[in-house]
Amino acid sequence: MKLKNVYKKSKVIILNSYYSYYYYNAKLNKKLILVESKNGSDLAGNMFHILLELSRPEYEDYTVCLSVLESKRESIQNQLDKYGIKNVQMIRTNSYNYYKYLAIAKYLFTDTSFNRSYVKKEGQVITNTWHGTPLKKMGRDVADRAYAMGNVQRNLLIADYLIYPNDYMKEKMVDAYMLRGLYDGTILNEGYPRNSVFFHKEIGQDIKRELGLEDKQVFIYMPTWRGTVTKKNTEHLLAVTEYHLKPLDKKLKDNQVLYVKLHPFVSKDVDYSKYKHIKPYPDQYDAYEFMNMCDCLITDYSSVFYDFANTGKKVILFAYDETEYIGERGLYVSLDSLPFPVVKSVKDLVRELNSPKKYDDTQFLKECCTYDGPGAAERICKHVIKGEKVCREEKLPKNGKDxxxxxxxxxxxxxxxxxxxxxxxxxxxxxxxxxxxxxxxxxxxxxxxxxxxxxxxxxxxxxxxxxxxxxxxxxxxxxxxxxxxxxxxxxxxxxxxxxxxxxxxxxxxxxxxxxxxxxxxxxxxxxxxxxxxxxxxxxxxxxxxxxxxxxxxxxxxxxxxxxxxxxxxxxxxxxxxxxxxxxxxxxxxxVNNCHAHNEIIRKANEPLTFDVDTKCNITQQELEGILAGDKKKFITIGRFSPEKGHMMLMKAFEKFSAKYKDVYLIIIGGHGVLYNQTLEYANNSEANIIIIKSMKNPMPVLKQCDFFMLSSYYEGLGLTLLEADALGIPTMSTDIPGPQGFVKDHGGYLVETSEKGLKNGMIAFMKGEVKAMNVNYDEYNREAVEHFDSLFE
Known part of the structure; x- marks a missing residue:
């Protein structure tokens, strides 16, 4: 395994060296264009139509490269052949050639993001079209995924041009990825290249004739991918899909055909031969040209309905799992606020398929299909490559602040x-x-x-x-x-x-x-x-x-x-x-750390709660009983690390407990290498020692304690000392740099950094010699903010 890891790391280093050589030494090729769709896994939507435009005679003096995963090479080649696109050089995504072209191409087009190792070279021109108007929440708006948005965010920020077909999408993308105040590129308020096909009815009619469907009513079902790529989820999704398709097939009329475009993980396992009216989407066609043939779109939470609405034809939202799905991901707008009919059962779906379009989508088209129209790819390529200002440009305003x-x-x-x-x-x-x-x-x-x-x-x-x-x-x-x-x-x-x-x-x-x-x-x-x-x-x-x-x-x-x-x-x-x-x-x-004393007081008044990952050597109920009792409670809060002196504190407490038996010591820590050792020592001790690990809000515990002790061997300042003082709790600290100056300035109590020193401090508290410092934290914070502001002078 070790040799395998060494080999893997060495391979990456060699690839990075190759890429960096061209990054630093090779000049940009002003006639080279690199196109990538969904990290090389597809050739669809906007990138396909950009590629179609680049195959025109106007660009015959340019070399056009298409990034393609090896597993997709054959199907994409078939697609290129079908549409007569000859001037494209396919390169394997993440190959040596790929990194070379990534470093020397003057123009780059993507609908998602380039890989994480890509560094934009001075002079490169990047156009990011993205791949749809967002219905599902994105970026920072998804709380449990915001941490992972960095690669998308940086790809948007390095783009010279961002394409937005409507102001709604622009607003959502700019806010979700926090582009406002950071993005220096240009927004092109321009239609999506893929949507231009909807303004050429003859393209759909040609496909319908080609497939012998002139006398048929054609529907297409394009649901959102749910779940992960695990086998278990795939089998579940397959079962759910077939559960709906089987009765739907029986209820469709003989003059009706339903094409189904599923995620490849599911579609490859669906047996369409058992259906009379349902067929798989033929992937040699561009999805948008194929949709242009269809009389109705069935989808759920996919943003494809924003595109298909341009046809003026009917859209049905088949949201059989709406509550479950939205609970996991969240939507920017409710389905009920959209003009399209929403159905939950196959019975209602069939009823809608057999009913004419009755809703008014005029306002929806105005807000969500604002700039869509014919010729979008032509205008974008002219604007970006030829330098002809034929698209509507916009710059995000800056607020003038640092x-x-x-x-x-x-x-x-x-x-x-x-x-x-x-x-x-x-x-x-x-x-x-x-x-x-x-x-x-x-x-x-x-x-x-x-x-x-x-x-x-x-x-x-x-x-x-x-x-x-x-x-x-x-x-x-x-x-x-x-x-x-x-x-x-x-x-x-x-x-x-x-x-x-x-x-x-x-x-x-x-x-x-x-x-x-x-x-x-x-x-x-x-x-x-x-x-x-x-x-x-x-x-x-x-x-x-x-x-x-x-x-x-x-x-x-x-x-x-x-x-x-x-x-x-x-x-x-x-x-x-x-x-x-x-x-x-x-x-x-x-620059003193600020202290959120009001927030500490607020948190201290919340109910005492153990988190999912909280560990304690007594139950929450037992802890609550101790805190509510009359016995004295000593406490310290700090990670389970050597510098916090927890072992020294416990030994001092044991000696103290020989005389003062009705006292508890509570140690709360978030993490640290000494947790197991600390817990074992406490559990084997005859003294009353409680160990709590990982508690999001320890303030309700701190509030009910009588004495706070900072036992560190060294420390920065020790904010927990300030937290205890903000709650009016008497405190003491070892006499070490960090807390030393603060405690002296505010009349606090310092002890020798030893078992003896800590024990004597505990005794002093029992004698009433240790008091709360009662610092004026409003004044303290005003000074701390002034210190922070000095960093910008």
Whole structure:
């Protein structure tokens, strides 16, 4: 398995090296056009009609390449032959030739997105038509899929031209993918190339005659694909499809024919020979030319009805599973708001098939088919390739505010995420345009983390990891694995991360870049290459981090703290270790974390709830009983990591409990390598120790406790200390840089960083010597916001 992975990685590196050679060294071929439909898996819709246009004599001096998956080569060749398209060179998607043409083609057309390793080259002209007016929610509007929208988002942002056939679609796409304020290209308010066929009735009539259907009433059924590609789901979908087709076939008349166009995963297993009136869609025809022949379209949640409406013929929505489907995905408009009849049973479907069109779709056509008409592909190609301004152009307006991109790490349940959300809770989000970026793969298992970001703040997921060339991989290994720094590593890492920035963000103009997390060496190096004002946060004593957890790369931190314009330490106590790493003092600024004290109070008043992934060594009911009881409850909150000192705290508590037996210690953590060890120790202890892992809202527990203890060996500031104080709970902290200055400034209680120190602090609390600090957090936050704003000066 290990050798297989090495082979796979080596193959990718060689392919990236080949692509990068042409990216850096080859000139653009001004007569080369690359067309790709659905990542090479199809030749349909807009791309087919663009290709038809490019086969005309006007473009005979251009070389037209079509990206095609090997498995689709034969069927697509048959389609090209049927339509007499001769001047197209098919290239295998993701082959060496494909990457070469991807790097040198002047003009690129797509209806979806290019692959994740593609980097737009200066001078390339990209036209993205997309593949339909959205009915189903998209992009950020799908809460559990927003984290994965990065590749689509960046492909839209790097496009020179976006084609929108109606203002409704334009609005949905611009908002769902947050193009407003970022997109510098041109929108063409132009009809879809594929829809132009509906304005040439003779094309449909020719197909009807060709298939011998002149005396037939022809219907087409084009349902949405449901589910995944797993065998189980495919079998279920096949069964559901045949469950409907069988009775439908019996009820159709002899002068009626129903063609069915299903997803290939289902259609290949349907036995159409048992049906008298139902036939499979003949895939040698372009779907839109074929639809032009049909008298009625049957669909459900597919956006194809927006296109077919141009014919003026009847549309029926067969939504037999409407409640289930919409519950999973969500729609922008309800089916009932559309002019088309909606049916749930085969009986009602047949009734509608045998009834004339009775609805008025005038307003729908005006709103959703606004710019459709004949000649769309001709105008688009003239506009894009020939430079003739024959399409309606539009630029998205800018609001004149600075745009800030911030790296937020994995948005996990930890102090980093809390501090980011607290910041957004306090700053004026209308003052600048803020976007949060993160690595898509980091949220794959917990996709709803992205939903934590306020709606006023955009998200921009990074959709891929580094695409190394051979020399860059060597430099990466020398620098990160062997800690070697020289001209070679500097040259190729600089080239790698500058190209990575362009790959992830294209030419989007950001005024400021903030590596807010302060961790993750790849993100630190990436943001370091941003060509503009850049800041990096330091949330912790990174010298101690390297000694205790060995989770930081010294060379990365040293270079970052030297080369970022501003290094924002969250408390003055961690200036010395930061300076020890960088040796540069003039760019270090103190930017205190904000504290969402009002939000903490609100959350504390919510019911105590265990989440699906919460783990606790007692039941929720038992915990509630303890919290409601008269016995004292001590608490700490922090990840199960060495620096948090949980083991030291438990040992100190055991000694304390020898005298004070009616006291509980509660430890709440989100994650960490020491969870199992901490749990085992607590379960074997004779003291009353409760361990809780992964609790989205621990504030109801914190509110009912009597004493908060920060037992860390080192810390940035320790926001949980502030959370406890906001709830009026007495607190103490180990006397360490980070919380040290804050606690001293506000008259708090500090103890020696040892079992003895913690034990003495507990005793002091029992004697009434430890009080709540009762900080004025409104004033504290005003100062923290001023510190944050100083990063932009």
């Amino acid at each position: 745009t800030v991109i911030m790296f937020g790490s994995a948005l996990a349940k930890n102090g980093l995420t809390t501090s980011l959300l607290n910041l957004f809770n306090n700053i004026d989000l209308k003052k600048r345009n803020y976007f949060v970026t993160f690595n898509e793969h980091a949220l794959r298992k917990t996709p709803l983390r992205a939903a934590q970001i306020p709606e006023e703040v955009g998200i921009y997921p990074m959709s891929s990891s580094e695409s190394f060339t051979l020399l860059e991989a060597i430099a990466y290994t020398l620098y990160f694995k062997l800690d070697k720094e020289n001209e070679f590593t500097e040259k190729y890492l600089d080239r790698l991360y500058k190209r990575e920035w362009k790959k992830q963000f294209g030419d989007v103009h950001f005024d400021h870049a903030i590596q807010f997390a302060g961790y993750e060496k790849k993100a630190i190096n990436l943001f370091q290459r941003f060509e503009g004002s850049k800041s990096i946060y330091v949330h912790n004593d990174m010298v101690a981090e390297m000694k205790t957890r060995a989770n930081q790369h010294y060379l990365t931190l040293k270079n970052a703290y030297q080369k970022y314009d501003k290094v924002a330490v969250v408390t003055r106590d961690i200036v010395p270790p930061t300076l020890e790493i960088s040796g540069r003092e003039d760019n270090i600024v103190v």
